[in-house]
Amino acid sequence: MIKVGKKIIPWREGMSVADLLNDLKDPYAYPVVKVNGKLVSRIDFEKTLIPDNSEVYLIPMVAGG
Amino acid sequence: MTEIKLREVKTLKYLRPTIERGYANQTLHVDLSTSEISIKPLEEKVKEIFVGGRGFCLWFLWNAVKGSTKWNDPENAICISSGPLGGTPIYPGSGKSIVTSISPTTGSVMDSNVGGYFGPYLKFSGFDALELRGKATGDVIILIDGISQKVQLFQAPELPDMAHEISHILTQHFAQGKPRNVSVVSTGPGAKHTLMGCLNFSWYDTGRGRARYKQAGRGGIGSVFSDKGIKALVSCWDKVTVKTNNPANEEELKKVAKMHSREIVELDPRQNDMARVGTTHLVEIMNDHDCLPVKNFRYGQDPRAPNLGQEVFRRIFDKGFDGCWIGCTVACSHGVKDFVPVTGPYKGKRVFVDGPEYETIAGCGSNLGIFDPYTVTEMNFYCDTYGLDTISVGTSMAFVMECFETGLINEKHTGGLDLSFGNRAGALELLHQMAAGRGFGRVVGRGVRQMKKIFAEEYGADPDAIQDIGMEAKGLEFSEYMTKESLAQQGGYGLTLKGPQHDEAWLIFLDMVHNYMPTFEQKAEALYWFPMFRTWFGLCGLCKLPWNDIVPEDNKDTKEPAKVIKHVKWYAEFFGAVTGRSVEPGDLITMSEAVYDFQRIFNLKMGFGTSEHDNIPYRAMGPVTVDEYESRRERYDKQLVEVYGVEINGKSTGEKLRLLRKIREQMYEKLKEAVYKRRGWNENGIPTLETVKRLRIDFPEVLEVLKAHGVEK
Numbered sequence: 001m002i003k004v005g006k007k008i009i010p011w012r013e014g015m016s017v018a019d020l021l022n023d024l025k026d027p028y029a030y031p032v033v034k035v036n037g038k039l040v041s042r043i044d045f046e047k048t049l050i051p052d053n054s055e056v057y058l059i060p061m062v063a064g065g
Numbered sequence: 066m067t068e069i070k071l072r073e074v075k076t077l078k079y080l081r082p083t084i085e086r087g088y089a090n091q092t093l094h095v096d097l098s099t100s101e102i103s104i105k106p107l108e109e110k111v112k113e114i115f116v117g118g119r120g121f122c123l124w125f126l127w128n129a130v131k132g133s134t135k136w137n138d139p140e141n142a143i144c145i146s147s148g149p150l151g152g153t154p155i156y157p158g159s160g161k162s163i164v165t166s167i168s169p170t171t172g173s174v175m176d177s178n179v180g181g182y183f184g185p186y187l188k189f190s191g192f193d194a195l196e197l198r199g200k201a202t203g204d205v206i207i208l209i210d211g212i213s214q215k216v217q218l219f220q221a222p223e224l225p226d227m228a229h230e231i232s233h234i235l236t237q238h239f240a241q242g243k244p245r246n247v248s249v250v251s252t253g254p255g256a257k258h259t260l261m262g263c264l265n266f267s268w269y270d271t272g273r274g275r276a277r278y279k280q281a282g283r284g285g286i287g288s289v290f291s292d293k294g295i296k297a298l299v300s301c302w303d304k305v306t307v308k309t310n311n312p313a314n315e316e317e318l319k320k321v322a323k324m325h326s327r328e329i330v331e332l333d334p335r336q337n338d339m340a341r342v343g344t345t346h347l348v349e350i351m352n353d354h355d356c357l358p359v360k361n362f363r364y365g366q367d368p369r370a371p372n373l374g375q376e377v378f379r380r381i382f383d384k385g386f387d388g389c390w391i392g393c394t395v396a397c398s399h400g401v402k403d404f405v406p407v408t409g410p411y412k413g414k415r416v417f418v419d420g421p422e423y424e425t426i427a428g429c430g431s432n433l434g435i436f437d438p439y440t441v442t443e444m445n446f447y448c449d450t451y452g453l454d455t456i457s458v459g460t461s462m463a464f465v466m467e468c469f470e471t472g473l474i475n476e477k478h479t480g481g482l483d484l485s486f487g488n489r490a491g492a493l494e495l496l497h498q499m500a501a502g503r504g505f506g507r508v509v510g511r512g513v514r515q516m517k518k519i520f521a522e523e524y525g526a527d528p529d530a531i532q533d534i535g536m537e538a539k540g541l542e543f544s545e546y547m548t549k550e551s552l553a554q555q556g557g558y559g560l561t562l563k564g565p566q567h568d569e570a571w572l573i574f575l576d577m578v579h580n581y582m583p584t585f586e587q588k589a590e591a592l593y594w595f596p597m598f599r600t601w602f603g604l605c606g607l608c609k610l611p612w613n614d615i616v617p618e619d620n621k622d623t624k625e626p627a628k629v630i631k632h633v634k635w636y637a638e639f640f641g642a643v644t645g646r647s648v649e650p651g652d653l654i655t656m657s658e659a660v661y662d663f664q665r666i667f668n669l670k671m672g673f674g675t676s677e678h679d680n681i682p683y684r685a686m687g688p689v690t691v692d693e694y695e696s697r698r699e700r701y702d703k704q705l706v707e708v709y710g711v712e713i714n715g716k717s718t719g720e721k722l723r724l725l726r727k728i729r730e731q732m733y734e735k736l737k738e739a740v741y742k743r744r745g746w747n748e749n750g751i752p753t754l755e756t757v758k759r760l761r762i763d764f765p766e767v768l769e770v771l772k773a774h775g776v777e778k
Contacts, residue, residue, distance in 0.1 A: 004402030005618070029623040031578045032350055034335070039346065040376070042578065057335045058619040059351075062579070062629065063571060063613035 001054045011052045017045040020056065032059050066420055067234050071206065071219040077102040078215045081191040084311045087149030087643040088112065090508055091763075092125070093192040093216065094206055097293055098139055098199030102216050102543055102605070111609020118148030119176050119603035120660040121194040122165035123667060126174060127766075129198055132670045136169040137292045138286070139199045145183030145250075145298075146194035149644050151606020156322040157329055159391020160185050162266065168284040168563075169260035169511040170457075173671040175284030175563050177604055180389030181266030182248035186211065186300035201294030208239065208244030210301045212246065220452045221296050227450040228253040228278070229416070231297050235280055236276040245269040249276065250298040252287035253452030258502030259510025261457035261542075262287025265449060268398075272385045277419050279389050282454035283566050285539055287513075290506055291452070305391055307372035313544060313645030315590050325611060329394040335614050342375040342382070343397040349374040351427070355697075356547045356573055358432040360486050361463035362536055362599045362684050363693055365547040369436035373426050379437050383417075395610050397422075402431045405478035406443045408493045411450075421445040421455075427545035433466060433487030444496060451500035456566075457512060458499070460542035462492055464513050464535050473526040480504040489683060515539035533683045537648070539564035539673065548685050551576040551730075553588045556736050558682040560592055562664045565760075566608070569596040577626045589739035594628070595689065600657040607642065659760040662744075663767070669751060670770045676750040678739060687729045691718045694725075701725055751776050 002009045002020065009023060017033055017040055032041050034057040040048045050056065082089055090112075094103045107121075115124050122144035129142035143166045162184025168175035186193055197207075204224060208217040224231055231251040239247045249267040256262025264287045265278040281287075312318045333339055337346045348370060351357040355365035371377070383402035388395070399416040421429075421441055429444035430436060448455045462484075468474045469484040476482070482505060484491050498506025508519060513535045521528040536543040541564025548554040556572035572591055575581045582588045602609045611630045616738040620626050633650045641647050648656075668674030669707025687701075688694040692702055695718060705711040705721060709728055714723055741748060745756035752775055757763045771777065 015400060029579045031354065031574055039349060041350055043353050059336050060616050060618065060626070061336070062574060062620070062627050 001053065002050055003010075005057065011050070011054075015050050017048045017050060020050060021045065027059070028058075028060065030058050031061050032056065034059060068224050069234055069238055071221050073217060073219055074205070075102055075216075075218040077098045077104075079104060080303055081189065081211055081214045084189065084309065086313045087310050087580070088117070089188050089191045089193045091192060092121070092194045092196065093187075093743060094196045095216075095218065096199040097197065097201040097205065097295070100218055105191075109210045114151065115658055116145050116163075116294065116604040116656050116660070117162040117193060118151065118236050118606050119165065121146045121598065122163050122349070123174065123660065125194060125665055126165050126167070127663075127670070130167055134167055136167045136172070136289055139169045139500060141198075143185065143197045143286060143289055143293070144194055145184060147188050148604055148606030150310075150478065150639060152185030152188055152305065152310050153307065153318070153322070153643065154309075154390075154392040155307050155319065155326065157326050157392075157394045157611040158390070159606060160393065161282075161602070161606050161608050163603050164264060164281045164286050166284075166286045166289045167671070168286070168540070169288050170285050170514060172540070173563070173673045174223050174667045175286060176603065176664070177264075177283040177286055178568065179266045179281035179610065180279035181268045182390070183250050183266045183298065183300050184296060185305070185390070186248050186302035189302045189305070190300055195298075197293065197295065200292070203294060204296040204477035205294055206235070206297045206299060207295070208299045208301070210239075212301050212303050224279070224296050227410075228256045228265045228452050229450045232265065232276040235297055235299055236267065239301055242274065245271055245302075245432065246301050246303055248300050251296065251452070253450055253500070255448070255451030255453035255500035255510075256291040259453065259456045259499050260285045260288050260512050260515070261461070261510065262289075262291055262452045263454040264290060265452065271613060273383070273402070275417060277398070277400060277417070278449065279419070280359060280449060280454070281359055282456060284563060285454070285457075287452045287454075301538065310643060312643040314642045317638065318642035321635050321642060324504060325632070325635050327395045328617065329611060329615050332618065332769065333395065336615050338375075339395050339397040339610070339614065340387075341380050341451075343387075343399045345375040345378040345421070345426065347423040348426055351546070354573075354578065355550065356504055357462070358427055358545050358547050360434050361432060361467040361534060362543070362547060363467070363690075364605065364696060365549070369380070370431060372436040373430050373438055373441060375521075378421070381438060381442070393608075394545050395608070395615070396397070397610065401442055404442055404446065406446060408443065408490070411446070411499050416446055417451060418442050418446040419775065424545050425455040425459070428456050429492070432459055432463040432545060433492055435489055437489060438731060439650055440489040441495070442673055447493075447496055447500070451496075451501065453496075456544050457542040458496065460536050461509050461513050462495060462514065464516065465495075467511055467534055468520060468526065471530075472529060474520060474524055478524050479504065484497065512540065513542050514540045530724040533689045535682060536684060537564070538681045539678055541565060543685065546571070546573060548573070549687050550620050552732055552736055553582055555681060555686055555733055556588065556592045556740055557595075558685060559733070560635055560737065560740050561596070562661065562668060565681065565685075569599055571595075579627070581627055585735055585739040588736060589743040591627075591745045592740045594654065597654045597657040597661055598628075598633070600661050601636075601653045604657060604660060635762055655760070661760050661761055662756060663762045665746070665750075665752055665758070666762075666767055675774070676737060676741075676748070678748060683730070686733055687725055688722060691722060692720050694722045695773065726778055731737075747776065754778065
């Protein structure tokens with residue numbers, strides 16, 4: 001399973017960040033998420049696989065500069 | 066302790082006023098030509114309209130200079146002020162100051178914000194603002210000692226030149242056993258020999274037992290400081306508590322401060338982790354989104370960018386508390402301990418480096434094609450201690466490197482220096498030359514706008530090519546974000562008051578990632594609201610990071626996530642609790658707008674401030690070269706066909722490049738029109754009479770400037 005904030009989401013083989021966001025049905029345009037403390041940008045959501053027992057944090061980033 | 070010799074020139078003893086609801090209600094004025102020190106009461110109307118900080122600084126500067134004043138004229142002033150909320154130790158990010166002056170590179174009014182203790186200590190010593198005019202003969206320091214209640218002017222002929230040494234020595238000298246009571250403002254030799262000098266504002270790091278500093282970097286105010294003969298400013302104050310600022314409602318202040326502070330402690334480690342990595346988290350995020358400037362803003366991405374990313378600097382930064390103001394829970398001012406430079410006067414010696422932050426990493430790293438964190442750290446150290454702005458240094462060098470690689474200039478011009486992208490030794494040598502005013506460094510130190518002229522007129526370089534790639538607007542070098550794919554951010558840089566610095570509007574993600582503003586009107590609305598709200602931080606003595614860099618988890622579900630309205634409401638409560646002025650979030654925008662438009666009219670007074678001065682180089686809008694187009698061909702082809710309905714079959718890259726350019730330049734002009742309209746300005750970018758009346762800045766001298774530009778009844 002995967003911990004997303006306070007939620008627990010079932011894990012499956014080959015699950016990517018994009019799959020996770022799809023499962024969560026969260027339409028927000030996250031530019032970046034944190035998987036086990038490592039930042040993953042949107043460009044890599046499809047290709048980044050989430051290991052089982054991961055902790056994911058969705059960063060609601062609106063700023064930078 | 067190093068002994069220093071100071072010769073007293075003038076002393077003014079005064080009775081320190083009690084701070085009332087965030088204000089000292091008086092200001093300090095020093096004329097360096099006559100050594101006159103005076104204290105003036107703060108007029109209620111000035112307080113009401115200009116609020117504090119940047120507002121006060123602009124008002125005093127406006128009254129000091131004429132439209133014909135140049136940066137190195139004695140009447141040019143340097144004004145420093147924090148603001149009514151500045152110096153609050155329990156609210157995150159409440160120790161900022163603003164500095165204004167007529168800039169050496171833009172010729173117009175410049176504002177630069179900075180952390181460190183000086184501004185709050187100045188206020189607690191009894192002064193809401195400091196105005197410095199005239200020119201001293203010889204090196205002087207000015208002491209504002211709120212503990213002993215005296216202001217002193219000293220001749221200080223034997224102080225060292227380097228800023229980190231000045232900060233250390235003066236902190237020790239005036240500490241009387243309590244170094245945290247001292248803040249020093251200084252610059253270095255680079256400020257004397259270039260037009261891009263910065264000011265270093267110190268804060269005392271109790272944990273590490275050393276004076277550290279933050280920079281008021283933009284626009285060359287350090288060069289004005291040096292030209293005035295000021296070696297340093299020193300402010301002294303004792304213990305700071307929540308009562309020191311004497312807020313109108315201490316309990317309300319504590320309540321709102323606790324909420325914001327706790328939220329940051331809880332969420333920052335999950336979000337950006339700024340308390341450990343500062344703004345370095347942005348490097349890889351910008352790179353991933355094609356927004357990290359690489360090789361003079363040609364590209365937005367490089368596979369080597371992770372070498373400059375947060376995980377590298379997490380290891381390099383010295384661990385410990387790094388808040389540039391007391392009690393800040395963002396605490397992002399990290400530094401590198403025991404760094405050993407490999408070049409320059411400190412080669413082989415252990416030094417402490419304050420930074421690097423994102424801007425320095427991008428400016429002195431990726432934008433120069435340098436992906437070595439230690440070279441960036443060394444550039445950071447020398448820029449600070451030489452008193453040079455890392456952004457202007459980086460962007461100027463990037464321009465020079467592109468000119469060198471494309472043959473617009475050559476080794477004959479650079480004095481034999483190989484300034485190819487990625488040449489670390491070349492970049493460091495050029496930096497040392499700039500600081501010393503020698504060789505090609507003297508030319509680069511003039512900044513991009515003057516280099517364009519020199520390269521075209523004296524070196525025979527193609528003026529059009531140089532105009533396209535020289536990343537300055539209004540005479541100020543661009544800060545370090547790629548804007549090609551965000552029209553809103555092109556406006557965020559071009560439609561600014563002082564030049565392309567992201568502190569007015571950072572809209573890249575809102576535009577590119579979230580697509581919050583697809584229409585011109587929505588972009589114009591963003592280019593109204595965000596610059597106004599960001600201006601408000603500068604009026605009050607606040608850092609903007611706690612507002613929108615760490616955001617509530619439910620922020621994304623709010624009506625307007627980009628504004629982080631929960632925090633805007635907290636700021637309105639914070640303002641009310643300190644000043645006693647009950648305000649709604651919308652009032653914060655109105656109070657900022659008055660100052661913002663006043664600054665626009667100030668530009669007009671100085672001979673700028675119209676539409677033509679809001680233009681930006683094409684490199685900021687789109688691909689200048691065939692190579693740039695080809696590097697993102699799929700994207701540009703798709704836009705031409707799908708968005709603009711252009712038939713591209715059979716067209717060469719050069720033809721497509723020209724078509725795209727025409728479209729993008731038209732879009733920028735259209736954006737300008739929409740923004741001017743939303744801001745209540747005429748088609749030439751000048752505030753209308755109705756606007757200045759609504760904002761209550763219709764002073765006779767303002768109306769006179771407007772009339773001279775055809776804006777009258």
